[in-house]
Amino acid sequence: MSPQNQLWIYDTTLRDGSQREGLSLSVEDKLRIARRLDDLGVPFIEGGWPGANPKDGQFFAQLRQQPLRQAEVVAFCSTRRPHCPAAEDVTLAAALAARTNWVTLFGKSWDLHVTEGLKTDLSENLSMIYDSIAYLRQQGRRVIYDAEHWFDGYLNNPTYAVQTLEAAIRAGAEWLVLCDTNGGMLPHQVTDIVRTVSQWLGTLNLENPPRLGIHTHNDSELAVANALTAALEGATMVQGTINGYGERCGNANLCSLIPNLQLKLGYHCLPPEKLTMLAATSRYVSEVVNLAPDDHAPYVGLSAFAHKGGIHVSAVERNPKTYEHIEPSAVGNIRRIVISDQAGLSNIMAKARSFGLKLDRTNPTSRQLLQRLKCLEDEGYQFEAAEASFELLMREALDQRPTMFEVRGFQVHCTRMPHGHPVISRLPDTLTNSDSLATVKVAVDGKDLLHAAEGNGPVEALDHALRKALEQFYPELERFYLTDYKVRILDSAAGTAAKTRVLVEFSDGEQRWTTVGLSPNILEASYQAVVEGLEYGLLKLRSQVKAKLVACQS
């Protein structure tokens, strides 16, 4: 009952995606991501390789207790070992134990991998494919066959490669997924080979012909293009991962692929109302796997619809089509007017609107703000990446920045001078102790507070002292944590006397905000940014609470 132009999205973030260097998922992480993908309307979610590690087995067990709402969760496994009956193979047994409706089984398409990797002969590999699938079918499973190294295999020995697909079809595979495992293919090669396979399938005159799928890697920066071209040649399953996570250079990025397919080519991949959850899903997954989101990611990145420059901004406001390939809200993203020294009054107006602040173009404050902005950017401030600081600046000009606390100053003392022996060595293993002491003076409700704290380095000491002083008044501060800290030296010709610009990013687990500090003194610049980051977080939290209260009362 699926529409003519239906494509099936197959997510492998939990299996192939987790092969990315530096990414590791707990069972809990995997469950969270699976439920989020289920909400997004992804029809197939590859959960892992049961038996390959204990986590994956637990994941399937837990999902049996609390099943997903609509998605098929799929177990992944390899063909049986050479010369071993399928019914006695441990990896097949583990895949069956996951008790999923669908199993994805991968086999070798490339003769080189059969002889050099598996160290068996070509006909045994065909039996391995046939036997494994037939056994899974006997046990009631539906089978997706991943033809590993398909394209390299086909280019090297097309006759043999086609025989591997034949074995899978005879055994009852319902999907044949053509894999560019090494990520080396170019789009015109994918077009030619998928077309050939599709035509060959047609010549078989099968009653229930298997469908084709595509699985691509990004080693040539072409994973999205290669998947797209395969879809245009008739592949109806598209495999990929959220944010393109995966081994080496990653897998095909579903966050780009899905909108390309659905918004530009008219395929039906996700329920239309779900597509607007894409940007949030991308960010959610990056939070769960604890990797910084790529701000420049197509469609879903923070900068994907960011505009700078006055004329440019006024054009995009009059007609978004002039500088935007799609409507950002279609994928749940937003247009961002970037504040920079090229800013005109249009930028200021657009920013005020996005902050939910009322500001009229004729209000003299608008022009004063623009002047102030240009002046500060001349000094070396940069608000392009520090929107929270800019919002505070704007609120101040509009008398909408309540005083949470006032900063009076700080002292920092830092000692790296033990007795007798050198401490400056390449291996900073001696640095695990706190070596810095900070004292801060802040005022809340007109009352001066003096607090001191230690830290591993002066910036940490300052952060600790500041929280110590403020947490009695604002216990919600503990929800904020620093997620990024960037330092740049301006006017580098001035050497150590140059100005330092610090950008600090905070998060409360849901939202992120960035503030800026500037000073010739790196500690002061850091302190400014941290102070504003905490202030902004408090301000946002309070306004949310207030909005909720108003909503309840009305």
Place this chain on the structure above:
Amino acid sequence: MSPQNQLWIYDTTLRDGSQREGLSLSVEDKLRIARRLDDLGVPFIEGGWPGANPKDGQFFAQLRQQPLRQAEVVAFCSTRRPHCPAAEDVTLAAALAARTNWVTLFGKSWDLHVTEGLKTDLSENLSMIYDSIAYLRQQGRRVIYDAEHWFDGYLNNPTYAVQTLEAAIRAGAEWLVLCDTNGGMLPHQVTDIVRTVSQWLGTLNLENPPRLGIHTHNDSELAVANALTAALEGATMVQGTINGYGERCGNANLCSLIPNLQLKLGYHCLPPEKLTMLAATSRYVSEVVNLAPDDHAPYVGLSAFAHKGGIHVSAVERNPKTYEHIEPSAVGNIRRIVISDQAGLSNIMAKARSFGLKLDRTNPTSRQLLQRLKCLEDEGYQFEAAEASFELLMREALDQRPTMFEVRGFQVHCTRMPHGHPVISRLPDTLTNSDSLATVKVAVDGKDLLHAAEGNGPVEALDHALRKALEQFYPELERFYLTDYKVRILDSAAGTAAKTRVLVEFSDGEQRWTTVGLSPNILEASYQAVVEGLEYGLLKLRSQVKAKLVACQS
């Protein structure tokens, strides 16, 4: 005299690349990148938009003093303003003042942008294109015409779009570059449209037909694919940026495009021996712009050829083709496998040679150095851009690092706490006084020295104190000055407790050298780098003096 399959690479990192949010380049940064691209063999380097900002004018002026070796540096500008003679147009005058051989002029192809953006009529836009190019030609410039929004314009109004190209051809443009400015095109659309334009050009029967170029953006994650498909349809200029930097989601990434074109399609883009500099160029540019390199970048990323898993590794070692789409060394990258490998040792040998140090492959020191290097890079050190520190490390292992001085430790005290009124304000005009005091303890010839100095910020105070202590022994220190100081936070998830890596560049007016420091304490990391920078300068100066003495005596 170029080969049949020649493609001209046109780098716009310095202009379009610098539109990336958060990226800002000094004149010095721009010169460094231009020289590096020149070394790489890039034939066209777009230097900037003279007149749009003062920096770009200075850049061209400085290049006239010290020209590049082989690359054409190109000035970028827009067409003249509506109803204003070209000879009186300030933007054209500024482009001419750059005194380059080539100028890239962009004009509007999309009727919507003419009427809504420029707010003029369609025929005036044609005159603007014609007049501007004709004027530049009169003034002796060769012209590349960037047809902005070409693809959107062509899809919206093909007749008008073609008229804009006609105007450019009649006026004498030598290249027509088709731009996907909004980055929304899909490869099959690019194929069709470039093919149509190419065929149309053929029907004109021109004596010297202009050539076609392609300029793509990555908003659909297809910039590389779109440029590739245009090249296959006959475009012979490919525009892009190093690391794909650019506005929103970036430009076509030359680090992926070049190897795709050269290694896989047999085009001639760079001199073959230069292609092996690609990975180092990518890293160098990311250091200069102070953005973390993308470890997962195709071809040039640290993880691009990283292998995990036992079977996988042994297969790749037996036959790399099984899991690698190209030989990593072809782009100057390395296969990364956990066990120590020959590639690493070759690097050590190559480095030793470049430092003029004798080191044999069979010398156990070589392998120890490799181990030490891997261990330090694991910690977060990075020697790619800090060769001076690496040379010191190597000299130490070879017992060729004389002890100039020993560092015993330091103390820093920093106060920003006057009485009564807040000091943390946006305008740091109160910060011109020294606010930091540093004490350092160093030993020269076994004698401990304790010196203190003030500074505007803690790093300057440390620098002052160190020089005060050492200058009595090494008066030549006053010749060295800091020319750059970069800070990066590693492991940013740890917030203010994360490790800090500092790169410091010194100069003595003739040579420059860079050192690295690493610590969770930003002051210690800075101090390490400054100390090594001074040491390295002294070492070099003394060895030069010695070489001169030897030369005189012999």
